[in-house]
Amino acid sequence: MHYRMIPRLGAHASIIGFGGEHMLGRTEADVFRTIDHAIGRGINIFDLFWPQADFRDAISKAFRGRRDSLILQGHIGTVMVGNQYSRSRNVALSRKYFEDFLRRFHTDYVDIGMMHFVDTMADYEEAFESDFIRYVEGLKRDGKVRCIGVSCHTASTAMRMIDTGLIDVLMFSINAAFDVFPKDLTLENAIDNLAFRDVEQYSAVDEDRMKLYRLCEEKGIAITVMKTYGGKLLLFDETSPFGKKLSPAQCIEYALSRPGVVSALIGCKTPEEVDTALHYLDAAPEERDYSQITNSPKYRIHGKCVYCGHCSPCPQGITVADVTKYLDMARDFGEIPATIAGHYWGLSHTAEECISCGQCERRCPFGVKIIDNMKQAKEIFGPHRCTG
Numbered sequence: 001m002h003y004r005m006i007p008r009l010g011a012h013a014s015i016i017g018f019g020g021e022h023m024l025g026r027t028e029a030d031v032f033r034t035i036d037h038a039i040g041r042g043i044n045i046f047d048l049f050w051p052q053a054d055f056r057d058a059i060s061k062a063f064r065g066r067r068d069s070l071i072l073q074g075h076i077g078t079v080m081v082g083n084q085y086s087r088s089r090n091v092a093l094s095r096k097y098f099e100d101f102l103r104r105f106h107t108d109y110v111d112i113g114m115m116h117f118v119d120t121m122a123d124y125e126e127a128f129e130s131d132f133i134r135y136v137e138g139l140k141r142d143g144k145v146r147c148i149g150v151s152c153h154t155a156s157t158a159m160r161m162i163d164t165g166l167i168d169v170l171m172f173s174i175n176a177a178f179d180v181f182p183k184d185l186t187l188e189n190a191i192d193n194l195a196f197r198d199v200e201q202y203s204a205v206d207e208d209r210m211k212l213y214r215l216c217e218e219k220g221i222a223i224t225v226m227k228t229y230g231g232k233l234l235l236f237d238e239t240s241p242f243g244k245k246l247s248p249a250q251c252i253e254y255a256l257s258r259p260g261v262v263s264a265l266i267g268c269k270t271p272e273e274v275d276t277a278l279h280y281l282d283a284a285p286e287e288r289d290y291s292q293i294t295n296s297p298k299y300r301i302h303g304k305c306v307y308c309g310h311c312s313p314c315p316q317g318i319t320v321a322d323v324t325k326y327l328d329m330a331r332d333f334g335e336i337p338a339t340i341a342g343h344y345w346g347l348s349h350t351a352e353e354c355i356s357c358g359q360c361e362r363r364c365p366f367g368v369k370i371i372d373n374m375k376q377a378k379e380i381f382g383p384h385r386c387t388g
């Protein structure tokens with residue numbers, strides 16, 4: 001397993017994490033087998049959003065004796081109304097189910113207190129312009145949550161929430177289809193009605209989503225990914241919007257190669273599904289390579305770097321994807337924040353060393369003008385000055 005730092009938590013999360021949603025309704029024995037297997041294979045971050053008592057109790061039993069080595073992403077604002085799960089911003093009700101979480105998981109803190117499902121601006125107002133956010137801030141002050149997260153599917157709303165300065169972790173739906181999905185169709189539509197298939201043409205990577213990922217990386221806001229497989233629609237030829245399925249390893253590679261992403265959370269029902277996801281760790285680079293999406297007649301993305309790494313290796317040792325990512329971040333901000341310059345100059349090889357050989361451009365399936373980008377990076381970041 002590999003691990004990435006959650007900057008504001010100060011802890012490392014496994015790059016493949018566990019989405020707990022499919023554990024609902026399963027027997028305690030099944031839950032134990034699956035969770036135990038995941039932990040045994042190095043998974044240490046778990047997303048836990050259901051408020052149902054039997055779900056919490058079963059997973060809690062599987063965690064027994066190991067809670068302190070795990071990162072729990074527990075949701076705030078998931079409650080039961082009658083027999084139905086519901087989202088709530090009611091403080092008393094949210095508190096009741098948050099305290100229930102602590103009790104059932106035999107813990108006095110949640111690593112990531114995840115404000116549940118804030119998607120629209122109306123959701124934002126309900127969550128951030130009310131007592132709900134004050135309640136969540138209080139949990140952090142009291143040490144009951146170690147950092148504040150929010151789950152969201154909409155880039156503009158996520159940006160707005162990041163602007164508040166209160167968010168430490170963003171749980172966001174990321175996959176190759178959502179990143180190019182036309183703005184006039186909702187993602188819910190894509191999942192619920194297989195609307196992926198109805199899209200005539202995926203014309204461009206949504207630059208707002210890319211900016212969001214880069215903003216998170218720049219601010220040290222960790223992204224944990226949901227819908228890594230696009231609700232499994234990407235895994236089958238018949239439902240993939242690209243006319244051809246992507247493998248789990250390709251989907252995971254796509255998510256993990258977005259800036260800011262710390263962990264791709266995979267919803268698994270069985271130990272075998274855990275292993276399917278973890279095959280990513282042993283997969284050869286060509287098995288992970290998702291650039292086949294450019295072969296789809298529906299996909300016309302040209303000239304924009306998606307940080308896939310397909311253009312490697314560079315004879316000068318430059319990691320083009322990283323240089324381009326920092327270049328794009330510098331372009332986003334207009335001026336270069338010190339953190340980005342620091343990351344850029346921390347690379348083993350920078351654009352300074354580019355000899356314009358063009359090998360990378362011949363390999364890039366997305367038609368990116370890499371040599372021009374290297375020249376711009378040289379100009380923007382300037383000559384390296386040693387400050388030591």
Ligand code: SF4
Pocket residue numbers: 304305306307308309310311312320321324363364365366367368370
């Ligand atoms: S330049 Fe092309 S191949 Fe290289 S990382 Fe960007 S999109 Fe991928």
Ligand code: SF4
Pocket residue numbers: 313314315316317318320353354355356357358359360361370371374
């Ligand atoms: S053009 Fe520059 S970045 Fe690309 S392979 Fe050649 S030296 Fe490396």
